Amino acid sequence: MSGYGDERRLDRAADAEQRRIDQAAADTRRIEREKAADERAARLQDQRQAERKQARQEKARLRVERREARGEALTAGNVYRKGTLALVTASALGSLPAQVLHFAGISPMLLPLPLAIEGAAWVMAAGVAYADERHLPGWVRWFLRLLVVAAAGFAASINYTYGTHLPSLSEPDRQAAGIGLAAVTLLGPLLFEIRQWVTTLSAHTGTPEDRERRRHERKRRRQHRSIALLADRFVSAAPFGQLDFEEAFAHAWEIETGTSTPGMTPKLHQRxxxxxxxxxxxxxxPANLVQRRTGRLFLRRPIDPTHTIESPDTPTKRSTADLGESTPAPVLPAPVVIDLVKPTKPAPVAVVAAESTRPRRATGRVPAAARSSRPARTAEQLLTEARKATVDWTDRELTAEGIRKAVHTSPAKARVLRDTLRAEREQSAGTAEAAA
Structure with missing residues (x-):
């Protein structure tokens, strides 16, 4: 009996555990469904927000495009062109009915005449525009303009006659009607011709850069006429399109002036x-030492040649490379000031050149007969003379400048002799030390 009750309890416990597991699984599935639903709702919300944002951006873009289109449509050029066409249309609508009524009153068979007369005026006006576009000769444009004036003038005379004979009007009103119909007949072709004239001038004028280029071209042709004509000859002689005018102008400039630099001539090169x-x-x-200032004459005294004699303590024979620093400029004596403003006794003042111990240098080419006949010395001869001249010199006095003055050679050879003599002395000193 106890065994049966235990089994029943175990069965009930197992059933309860199964129900708990089933409930937990159901709760898990419900949570997952709710989570999926929330995610789907969030995606839909994000999609709706993105669509609304895109729609707002599209509306903003359309507004900008409409604003730009209105700005382009309302420019001065568009308003002038479209406004002129509107006035021309109004002129045609105002002049054509009077002609139709005039000819219909005469005979119904004359109804095509108004269309022919008015159409002839407008077709000839369009012909003027076509001639401008194709750059036809000027006489073609003026012939078409003459036909426009003839057709429009005939239509204006008909409208004036019709307006002055309108019934049930006073005489001033008839006169005003006739003048108005004639004026509106002539106004359309006149406005169309002015529009075409302005358009042609605008096309020829172009951008500011084009105007500057044309102005430069005119100035160059005016100032360099012969060179421009020669360049035109080069361009016309070459096959069409193979030679540019700029290249031809540069070539013509080089032929005329002898230089390839633009703007330069032989006279400018001389200048x-x-x-x-x-x-x-x-x-x-300045070569002289005479300086004139306000009311005073400054004369520098000649340099005393005794100051150039070297002392054992001053390295005047050393070159700039030996000194290792720039040699200071010699200090000149104070200038002698001679007051010329109020001279007490007039006396002639002679300005002579400063005395110099050096012989005067020959100016210009020295003739062959006056040149020194001293043969060129070899390197060995120079070295021998340098050894003899510097045998009693100290190492401090052994400089390139001193050697140059002693053997009368160039600075470059003097530096070579200096290095050679120094090397010999170092070698001799080393041999003596080794022997000791």
């Missing part, structure tokens, strides 16, 4: 050379 020489002469230090 440039003279200016360069004048600048170099102006930047060169």
């Amino acid at each position: 440039a050379a003279r200016s360069t020489a004048a600048l170099a002469h102006a930047q060169r230090p």
Whole structure:
């Protein structure tokens, strides 16, 4: 009996556990369904927001496009062109009925005449526009304009006659009606011709860059007429489209002036050379030492040649490379000031050149007979003379400048001799130390 009750309890416990598991699974499925529903609702909400945002952007883009279209449509050129066409249409609608009534009153068979007369005026006006577009000769345009004036004038005379004979009107009203019909008949072709004239001028004028280019072309042809004519000859001689005018102009400039630099001529090259020489002469230090200032004459005393003699403590024989620093400029004595404003006793003042111990340098080419006949010395001879001249010199006095003055050679050879003599002395000192 106890065994049966235990089994019943176990069965009930198993059933309860199964129901709990089933309930948990049902709750899990319900939660998943709710989560999926929430995610689907969120996606739909995001999609609706994206669609609304896209719709707003599309409306904004359409508004911008409409605003730009209105701006382009309301430009001065469009308003002028479209307004002129509207006035021309109003002119045709105002003049054509009077002609139709006039000819219909005469005979119904004359009804095509108004259309022919008015149509002839407008067709000839369109012919003027076509001639401008195709760049036809000027006489073609003026012939078409003459036909326009003839057709429009005949139509205006008919409208004036019709307006002045209108019944049930006073005489001033008839006169005003006739003048108005005649004016509106002539106004349409006149406005159309003015529109075409303005359009042609605008097309010829172009952008500001085009105007500047045409102005430059006219100025160049005016200032360089012969070169431009020669360039035109080159262009006409070459096959069509193979030679550009700019290349031909550059070639013609080189032929006429001898230079490939635009704008330069032989005279300008001479002026440039003279200016360069004048600048170099102006930047060169003055040869004399006479300077004139306001009311005073400054005369510098000649340099005493005794100041150039070297002392054992001053390295005057050393070159710039030996010194390792720039040699300071020699200090000149104070200038002697001579007051010329109020001279006490008139006396002639002679300005002489500064005395110099060096012989005067020959100016210009020296003739062959006056040249020195001293043969060129070899490197060994120069080295021998340098050894003899510097045998009693100290290492401090052994400089390139001193060697140059002693053996009368060039600075480059003097530097080579200096290095050679220094190397020999170092070698001799090293040999003596080794022997000791």
